[in-house]
Amino acid sequence: MTTRAFPARRVVSPAMRAARRRENIAAYLFMAPSLVFFLGFVIFPMGMCLVTSFFNYTMTDFSWIGLANYVEMFQDAIFGKALVNTIVIVLVSVPVTCMFSLWVASLIYKMRDRHTSFFRCVFYLPVVTGSVAVTVVWKWIFNNYYGVLNYVFKNLGLITRNINWLGNPDYALACIITILLTTSVGQPIVLYVSALSNVDHSLIEAASVDGATNMQVFWKIKWPQVMPTTLYILVITTINSFQCFALIQLLTSGGPNNSTQTIMYYIYYNAFKLSRYGYGSAMGIILAIIIAVFSAIQFRLAKTDNG
Amino acid sequence: MKKLIALFLCLILALPAFALADDQVEITLWTYPIGSWGNAETVDGIIKDFNAVHPEIKVTVQYLDYQSGDDQVTTAIEAKTTPDIIMEGPERLVANWGAAGKMLDISDLWADTKDDIIAASAAVEAACKNAEGVYYEYPLCMTTHCMVINYNDFEKAGALQYIDEEKHTWTTEGFLNALDALNAAGFAPTAVVYCGGQGGDQGTRALVTNLYSGQFTAPDHSAYTMDSEANIKALQLLQQLVKDGKLDADAGIVAGDEIALFCNSTISIGFCWNASAAVSNKASLAEDVKVFPMAFPSDDGVPELQGGIWGFGLFDNGDEAKVAAAKTFVKWVCDDPAQAAKSVYASGFFPTRASLGDIYAGTDKAENGEYAIFMPYLGDYYQVTPNWAAQRTEWWNLLQRIFAGGDVAAEVAVYCQNANQK
Numbered sequence: 001m002t003t004r005a006f007p008a009r010r011v012v013s014p015a016m017r018a019a020r021r022r023e024n025i026a027a028y029l030f031m032a033p034s035l036v037f038f039l040g041f042v043i044f045p046m047g048m049c050l051v052t053s054f055f056n057y058t059m060t061d062f063s064w065i066g067l068a069n070y071v072e073m074f075q076d077a078i079f080g081k082a083l084v085n086t087i088v089i090v091l092v093s094v095p096v097t098c099m100f101s102l103w104v105a106s107l108i109y110k111m112r113d114r115h116t117s118f119f120r121c122v123f124y125l126p127v128v129t130g131s132v133a134v135t136v137v138w139k140w141i142f143n144n145y146y147g148v149l150n151y152v153f154k155n156l157g158l159i160t161r162n163i164n165w166l167g168n169p170d171y172a173l174a175c176i177i178t179i180l181l182t183t184s185v186g187q188p189i190v191l192y193v194s195a196l197s198n199v200d201h202s203l204i205e206a207a208s209v210d211g212a213t214n215m216q217v218f219w220k221i222k223w224p225q226v227m228p229t230t231l232y233i234l235v236i237t238t239i240n241s242f243q244c245f246a247l248i249q250l251l252t253s254g255g256p257n258n259s260t261q262t263i264m265y266y267i268y269y270n271a272f273k274l275s276r277y278g279y280g281s282a283m284g285i286i287l288a289i290i291i292a293v294f295s296a297i298q299f300r301l302a303k304t305d306n307g
Numbered sequence: 308m309k310k311l312i313a314l315f316l317c318l319i320l321a322l323p324a325f326a327l328a329d330d331q332v333e334i335t336l337w338t339y340p341i342g343s344w345g346n347a348e349t350v351d352g353i354i355k356d357f358n359a360v361h362p363e364i365k366v367t368v369q370y371l372d373y374q375s376g377d378d379q380v381t382t383a384i385e386a387k388t389t390p391d392i393i394m395e396g397p398e399r400l401v402a403n404w405g406a407a408g409k410m411l412d413i414s415d416l417w418a419d420t421k422d423d424i425i426a427a428s429a430a431v432e433a434a435c436k437n438a439e440g441v442y443y444e445y446p447l448c449m450t451t452h453c454m455v456i457n458y459n460d461f462e463k464a465g466a467l468q469y470i471d472e473e474k475h476t477w478t479t480e481g482f483l484n485a486l487d488a489l490n491a492a493g494f495a496p497t498a499v500v501y502c503g504g505q506g507g508d509q510g511t512r513a514l515v516t517n518l519y520s521g522q523f524t525a526p527d528h529s530a531y532t533m534d535s536e537a538n539i540k541a542l543q544l545l546q547q548l549v550k551d552g553k554l555d556a557d558a559g560i561v562a563g564d565e566i567a568l569f570c571n572s573t574i575s576i577g578f579c580w581n582a583s584a585a586v587s588n589k590a591s592l593a594e595d596v597k598v599f600p601m602a603f604p605s606d607d608g609v610p611e612l613q614g615g616i617w618g619f620g621l622f623d624n625g626d627e628a629k630v631a632a633a634k635t636f637v638k639w640v641c642d643d644p645a646q647a648a649k650s651v652y653a654s655g656f657f658p659t660r661a662s663l664g665d666i667y668a669g670t671d672k673a674e675n676g677e678y679a680i681f682m683p684y685l686g687d688y689y690q691v692t693p694n695w696a697a698q699r700t701e702w703w704n705l706l707q708r709i710f711a712g713g714d715v716a717a718e719v720a721v722y723c724q725n726a727n728q729k
Contacts, residue, residue, distance in 0.1 A: 059384060059407040144559055145496070145573050167503065167559025169711065253504040256558035256707045272378040273696055275407075277385070 046288070049281045057278035069282035079283065082254075082261040085173060089262065090241040090294070092177050097184045097237045098230065104185070105192030106218075120190055127186035131246040138179045139251060142166050166252055169259035176247055176260050184240060188233045195229035196222065231302040235295050242291050263287045332632040333365045335390040339376055341448070341617045342583045342655035344394060349653050356646065357639055364632045373506065377696075384409055389622035391633040397434040397444055398690035400620035405443035406693075411621040414442045416634060420642060426661035431616050434688040446618035447641050448656040451681040452509045453612060455569060455580035458599035461485065464492035464575075471608070475601050475680055479518050479544075482604035486553045489575050496555040498576035499565050500545060502706035505699040507562020509613045510579035511706060515541045517603035517610050524689040531698055531726040533705070534719050542715045549710055556710035572596050578603075581615070582678035583655035600677070602684055611686035617654060657682060698726040 012020075056065045073079050108119040126134050141148045142165040150162045165171045199222050207217050245264040248254055254261035254269070263283060271280030343349040347370065354366045369390065371379060377399070383389045389409070393400070404410050414436075417424075424446060425432045435444040453475075461467050466488040469481035477485070489497045500511055516523050521537035524530065532538070548554040560568075562579035569577035572593040580600055592598065602610035619637045621630060640650045641660075648666045651658045655675055658666060667676035692698070705722040709715055 059381075059404075059409070142559070144557060145568060146571075164557060164559050167557045169558075172559075252559070253703075255503060255704065257704070257711055269700070272381050273700065275381060275696075 049284050052278050053282035053285050055278045057276075057281070059275040065278070069279050070286075072279065073282055073286065078258055078261060079263070079266060081258045082263045082266040085258075085260060086242060086244070086262045086264075088173065089177055089180065089244055090238055093180050093184060093241045094234060094237045097181060097188060098233055100181070101185050101188035101192050101233065102226075102230075105189050105196055106222075108189075109193045109196040116193060120193060123189045124186040126183045131183065132250065134179070134183055135247060135250040138175075139166070142175055167256055169256050172252055172256060172260045176244070176251065179247055179251075180241065180244055184237055188237065191229050191233060192226065195226040199225045227302060231298065234298045234302060238294050238298065239291055242287065242294070331363055331365045332628050333367065334392065334629050334632050334636065335367045335369065336392045336394065336636070337369045337371055337376075337380070337390040338394040339371050339373060339617075341394060342586075343653040344617075345370055345372075346653075353640065353646070353650065353653065356649075357636060360639065360643075361635060364636060366636060380404070389624060391622060391624060391629050392637060393620050393622065394447075394617065395620070396615060396617050396690070397688065398695055400444040400618075401435060401437055402691040402693070402695050404622075405437060405441075405620070409622060410443040411623045411630065412441045412443070413445055413621055413634070413637075414440075416445045416638060417442055420660065423660045423662050427659050428614075428682075428685060430614060430685055430688050431659050434614075434616050434691060435618065444616075444618045444620050445637055445641060446616050446659040448618075448651045448654040449614060449616045449659050449685075450581050450583070450656040450678065451612040451614055451685050452513060452579070452581050453600050453602055453678070453681050454510065454514070455577040455584075456599050456601050457569070457572065457575045457595075458597040459595050460489060460492075460494050460575035461599070464488045464494055466492075470601060475599075476608055476610060477601065477604045478608045479604045479606045482518075483548075483553075485576075486548065490553055494575045495552070496574050497553065498574050498578065499555040499557045499560065499568060500549070500578065500706065500710070501557055501560045501562055501565040502703045502710065503557065503559050503564070504561040505703055507565070507579035508699060508702055509615075510562060510565075510577075512702065513603045513611075513613050514578050515545065517541075517605040518544060519606050520611070522687070522689075524687070524692045526687070528689055528692040531692065531694075531723055533726075534716075534723045539715055539719055542709055542719065546709050546715060556706070558707045558710065567591070570596060582657075582675040585678070586655050586672060586675065600681070602681060610684045612681055612684045613690075614685045614688050615656070616659065616688065617656070618659070694726060694728065697728070701726045 053069055054064060054066055056063045056068070104119070104123065108116050111119070144150070144162055144164040144167060147162075147165070149165065150159070153159045154162070163171065165175050203221050204217055207221055212220065243264050244262050245268065248260055248262055248265040249268070252260040254265050264287070267280045267283045267287070270276045270283070338344050338350065340346075347368070350368050350370075354368070357366065358364070380389070380393070380399075384404070384407075400410060421432065428449060431446050431449055435446055436442045456470070458467075461470070464485075466485040469485040469488070470477045486497050489495070500514070501507065502511065512523055515521070515533075515538060518541035519537035521535050521541060522532055523538075525532055533542075545554065545556075549556045555574075557565075565574070565577055565579060566584060566588060568574045570588050570591045570593065572595055585598060585600070602612060605611070618641070621633050621637070624630075639646060641647055647660065648658070648663050651663065652666055652670070652672065655672065657679060658664075665676055665679070667673050701722050705718055708718045708721075
């Protein structure tokens with residue numbers, strides 16, 4: 001039987017207390033600049049968003065309407081469509097981004113440094129290129145009349161006549177998700193390459209000596225060790241997918257027939273095109289709640305002992 | 308000594324600021340890309356000339372585009388950082404920001420020019436004020452939006468017989484015959500009814516309303532009237548033409564893309580064109596494209612074209628000195644005897660003052676003058692109808708639903724219900 005020894009209560013002298021207070025003050029002062037920014041540009045706008053969601057806030061009116069914006073939102077068929085589209089985008093793009101990034105990273109991290117850097121650059125290029133430039137290129141690729149995709153598919157015999165990729169409700173959302181994937185995989189690949197490079201090689205060698213297959217090494221050794229990175233990528237990709245906006249604005253304006261309408265674009269449309277700031281804020285609050293719930297689930301499911 | 312030198316240098320640097328504070332009034336102008344009014348070189352030249360006469364006013368310019376310009380203005384209104392002057396048309400200056408009480412009453416600017424403007428077009432004067440007669444826009448230029456055909460394609464297809472080459476008009480029947488002739492001659496796609504967004508929607512609106520002489524709104528601009536028999540018939544006709552493959556509809560493109568298709572000879576007919584577009588797209592025309600502007604086809608051969616009226620509005624920023632300076636600038640740009648014609652010339656459109664006459668004769672833009680042929684067909688300026696911004700989105704969504712096979716009458720009913728929602 002062991003007995004737990006409780007530490008004796010330490011007596012803190014006034015001088016130590018003063019030193020500790022000085023340390024605390026210094027710490028808060030160092031933190032102050034970022035704290036001011038965080039409060040001013042994150043917390044305050046969030047609070048304002050919550051407050052205005054209870055008002056009929058337009059260019060000419062600012063009157064209290066309680067939960068009316070929320071009631072209207074859940075009766076709004078376009079919001080419903082936007083919600084479904086957004087969730088489809090998230091459910092498709094997040095797993096695909098994670099799996100594709102992990103696959104690419106696991107292929108390139110073992111290469112020579114020069115080759116690894118080359119591939120990292122290639123996959124990261126769409127991220128730094130900027131969404132407008134990327135979108136213009138994709139718009140050209142998907143063009144109904146002289147687009148590269150139709151040209152290639154026709155020459156391969158996959159299609160007999162041009163497909164209006166962005167103008168057809170059957171294809172438009174898939175096109176948006178495809179473009180989103182190209183702009184989303186860059187950062188996860190870089191992170192996975194780094195995480196995989198940091199996996200303890202002695203464990204891998206030991207497992208191999210013990211006769212573990214490549215798959216066993218991956219699932220039993222590497223996967224647990226890259227789990228914190230995976231969790232980060234899941235959360236970031238989920239948030240980015242939920243906030244998909246620029247592609248929609250530049251390519252489809254939510255059409256055709258609202259088939260690419262997303263919550264972010266619908267918020268923008270209501271707030272900036274119709275000047276319905278209150279209604280837009282209410283949708284923003286719901287979007288924030290949905291993202292928080294998704295992120296919480298991901299944290300829960302991907303929770304590990306070390307991360 | 309070093310400190311003294313530093314202080315001296317600081318004072319020298321600060322002097323212009325003091326001088327500016329004492330002598331100059333600084334005003335800001337935001338302008339949408341109305342012809343060369345979106346071009347910094349042109350606008351800088353205008354301001355330079357203005358400063359030669361009025362050195363006491365400094366004008367700072369910000370250029371807006373139609374993709375994000377409205378968002379910037381909306382943000383500025385809420386942040387109370389609006390410019391002193393903004394250049395655009397009545398649908399924004401009068402029906403949107405004016406109706407919301409954000410613009411200044413500039414009736415005083417009209418005092419000595421009202422008759423001249425009415426002599427050019429009574430519709431312009433009517434569009435620049437609200438129902439109570441308060442003027443929120445001081446107009447500079449105007450145009451009629453038209454469509455365009457590739458003359459060479461029409462000639463090869465034997466379709467020139469269906470157009471009135473002298474008046475640049477055609478009937479609905481002539482339009483249908485021309486489509487048949489073009490298709491038979493292998494010029495497919497003939498044209499594209501674009502509906503991927505609101506860009507250039509004046510073209511598709513004019514196409515629909517002219518086919519059977521319908522009206523887009525009630526005469527008093529109190530409601531949208533797409534549910535009239537004539538308009539429904541026109542939409543049904545277009546739907547059938549698309550189904551028959553005589554015409555394309557594309558929910559993936561807007562007017563800018565359609566103009567590109569016309570310029571690179573992919574299509575033979577474009578529904579979004581005007582004098583300014585003729586100039587700005589000149590360099591991008593394919594070799595076999597010969598631009599021939601046309602009015603929209605109508606059952607009686609008498610089109611009713613949608614107008615564009617551009618001018619200046621003043622935001623109410625509560626500074627009397629800035630308001631006075633802004634009015635001086637606007638008045639100089641629009642009415643100065645040496646400048647007015649140059650200001651209109653920069654837009655590529657036509658003067659809203661009868662006294663200016665033909666400003667393009669003998670200039671590099673002489674061909675712009677040819678578009679004056681459409682001015683007599685200038686129709687009702689209905690863009691000041693309430694709920695305009697929401698209506699624009701409803702419009703291209705309506706076209707998308709119809710060309711996806713929706714029942715025209717039912718879809719129009721949905722459109723009217725949403726667009727007329729107060």
